[in-house]
Amino acid sequence: MRSRWRLPLLALVVLVAAPARAEQGVTDTEILLGGSNSFSGPLAFSGEQATKFGVDLYFKAVNDRGGIHGRKVRTTYYDDGYKPQEAVANTRKLVEQDGVFAIIAPQGTPPVVATLEYLESNTVPLLFPFQGSPITRGRKWVFSGMTLYDRQSRMMIDYLVGRRKVRTFAALYQDDEYGKAFLTAFEKDLRRHGLTLVAAESVKRGTTDVSAQMAKLHAAKPEVLFLVLTPGPGAQALRERQKIDWTEVIMVSSGPLTDERYLSLAGSAAEGVEGLSLWPDPLTSDRPGVKQYREHMQTYFPGNQPNRYSLSGYFAAMLFTEGATRAGKRLTREGLVAALEGIRRFESGILPPVTIGPDHETQRQGFWVRVERGRFEPLTDWLSAE
Numbered sequence: 010m011r012s013r014w015r016l017p018l019l020a021l022v023v024l025v026a027a028p029a030r031a032e033q034g035v036t037d038t039e040i041l042l043g044g045s046n047s048f049s050g051p052l053a054f055s056g057e058q059a060t061k062f063g064v065d066l067y068f069k070a071v072n073d074r075g076g077i078h079g080r081k082v083r084t085t086y087y088d089d090g091y092k093p094q095e096a097v098a099n100t101r102k103l104v105e106q107d108g109v110f111a112i113i114a115p116q117g118t119p120p121v122v123a124t125l126e127y128l129e130s131n132t133v134p135l136l137f138p139f140q141g142s143p144i145t146r147g148r149k150w151v152f153s154g155m156t157l158y159d160r161q162s163r164m165m166i167d168y169l170v171g172r173r174k175v176r177t178f179a180a181l182y183q184d185d186e187y188g189k190a191f192l193t194a195f196e197k198d199l200r201r202h203g204l205t206l207v208a209a210e211s212v213k214r215g216t217t218d219v220s221a222q223m224a225k226l227h228a229a230k231p232e233v234l235f236l237v238l239t240p241g242p243g244a245q246a247l248r249e250r251q252k253i254d255w256t257e258v259i260m261v262s263s264g265p266l267t268d269e270r271y272l273s274l275a276g277s278a279a280e281g282v283e284g285l286s287l288w289p290d291p292l293t294s295d296r297p298g299v300k301q302y303r304e305h306m307q308t309y310f311p312g313n314q315p316n317r318y319s320l321s322g323y324f325a326a327m328l329f330t331e332g333a334t335r336a337g338k339r340l341t342r343e344g345l346v347a348a349l350e351g352i353r354r355f356e357s358g359i360l361p362p363v364t365i366g367p368d369h370e371t372q373r374q375g376f377w378v379r380v381e382r383g384r385f386e387p388l389t390d391w392l393s394a395e
Contacts, residue, residue, distance in 0.1 A: 032341045034110025040077065040333065040340065042136075043085045043109040045099035045124070046116050050090035051215075051239040054270065055318040056116050059139055060086050062306070062313050063322020064114050069309045071330055078338045082330075085109070089120050091214075091239075096120030097127060104133055111136050111342070114154060114325045118142045118187035119214070125151070134342055137325035137371065139318075141264065142190045147368050150342075152349055154325055156287050156372040156394075158264070162194030163394035164375055165261065165285050169233060170202045175259070177207050179231035181222055181246055183238050184211035191237040191263055207231050217241045223249040227258075237263045244274035251278040259283060268317050269384055279383075285375040285392075286385055289359065291315035298327075298358025324359050328371060331355060361391055 034041040044064075047056035068082040076082065085107055089095035096115065103109045104127075111134035115121050118140040128135050129150050137154030138145070141161060145151045169175040180195060182188030192209060199205055208229035210222035219242050226234060234250075236243050243262065250260060262272065262284035272279040289299050292315055302323050306315055313319070328349070333340055335348035350369070354362040365371055374393045378385035 032110060033108050035080070035340050038080055040080050040082045041085070041107065041109050042082060042111055042113045042329070043087075043103040043107055044113050044115045045087050045089045045096045045103070045120065046114070047091045047120075048086070048088035050092070051241055052091050052117055055139070055268070056088075058313075058316055058318035059114050059116060059322035059325075060084070062310055063319035063324075064326045065322075066302075066305055066309055066319065067323045067326035067330070070305050071326070077330060077333045078340070080340075082326075084113070091117050091120060093119045093123035097123050100124045100127060104128075104131055109133070110340075111329075111345070113137060113329060114139060114322050116140065118190065119185050121145070122186050132342060134345060136329055139321055140187070142186055143194075144186075144190075146370065149346065152328075152365065152369045153371055154321065156375055157370060158190045159194040159197070160370075160373055160394040161263065161285055161287075161375060162191060162198050164392045165235075165263075166195065166198035166202065167394075168377055168389070168392060169259075169261075170199075170204070175232045176204065177231045178204065178233045178235065179206055179208040179210075179226050179229055180235040180237060181210050181212065181219065181226060182235070183214055183242075185214050187264065188212075188237045191235070195235060212238060212242050214239075217245050219246050220249050222246075223253070223255075227253060227255050231258060233259045233261055235261050235263055240271040240274055243271065244278075247272070247275035247278040247282065251275075267378070269380065270316060272380055273383060279380050281380060283377065283379045283388075286317075286378045286387075287372065287375045288317040288320050290385065291317055291320045296358055298324075301358065320359065324357060327357055327359075328352075328355075328363070 046060050047053055072081045087099035089099050113136045116139040121138045121140045135151045139154050141155050141158040143157050143159045182192050208226050212219055260282045267284040267286055289296055303315055332345050332349040336344040349365055352365045374391045376387055376391050377389040378387050
């Protein structure tokens with residue numbers, strides 16, 4: 010009897026003593042994260058700022074404090090130039106060659122949406138992408154990185170119709186997943202108020218001349234014109250509006266265009282542009298998390314001016330750190346997802362308290378702003394769309 014049980018007992022001892030298999034991208038000393046982003050092309054500035062001066066900024070401070078459960082966080086990025094096919098190739102390389110634990114803070118609706126199927130089939134977390142298509146909502150391995158477009162649309166329409174009593178709307182939108190997601194949301198939210206778009210003109214991705222579209226929109230005489238564009242055509246639309254002296258229309262920016270730097274490409278034509286801002290003013294806000302962000306920027310990247318894009322990446326890294334800390338010493342992808350889903354009223358000091366649930370949305374708010382003398386001036390407190 011003794012000899013019959015000896016081998017299984019020894020095997021049991023070995024099994025108990027053996028360490029659990031490490032998750033890809035996690036070692037005893039390091040967590041490897043990566044992302045495909047725009048470091049060239051129309052969103053180069055925001056791509057670089059969100060990652061190299063935002064995500065990495067927060068992780069520099071985390072690593073200097075000893076890391077997460079003793080592990081330092083390392084990041085690696087590749088440039089996709091805002092091209093979906095490049096984003097897919099980069100993402101495959103990050104997962105299959107670099108062996109990242111998760112993808113963090115990629116940018117742009119078309120590139121991000123193009124990678125969804127691959128990442129989900131390989132159970133790789135897609136964390137806090139800087140895009141807002143509702144297609145990412147409620148997916149197990151995806152956590153949003155900004156207020157989703159349908160929520161943004163609801164806040165924008167309810168504010169303009171309810172408080173400002175606007176009745177006629179038009180849209181100039183990019184003819185891809187980014188523009189169409191907003192257009193669909195605008196149409197749905199206007200129907201709630203018994204309204205429809207009086208005109209909508211599309212712009213192919215990469216186009217900068219929008220004079221023909223602006224002429225058609227001008228003829229429709231809307232009170233509000235939504236701009237759902239990247240910076241180049243957005244600036245051209247504003248200059249064209251100035252050229253034809255279309256002063257009575259309220260120009261409303263959406264998505265990545267709602268930033269002073271990008272709007273300033275249009276010079277004086279940007280004055281008076283309105284929109285929904287998702288982030289406090291990085292230069293002047295007295296919120297404690299924004300103050301800490303400015304202090305870290307001064308310490309680690311003193312030559313880089315604070316901006317909303319690096320602030321968004323900083324917040325993404327903060328959320329990852331919170332989730333990974335809650336997940337415990339044995340960090341796994343499943344454990345990270347569960348930890349992030351459990352976040353309730355997390356005080357970042359940057360945004361209102363954050364609660365993440367099964368829909369995996371990290372933000373549900375914004376506030377209305379108008380460009381005055383080159384800077385956004387807030388016209389409301391935080392709005393929300395529940």
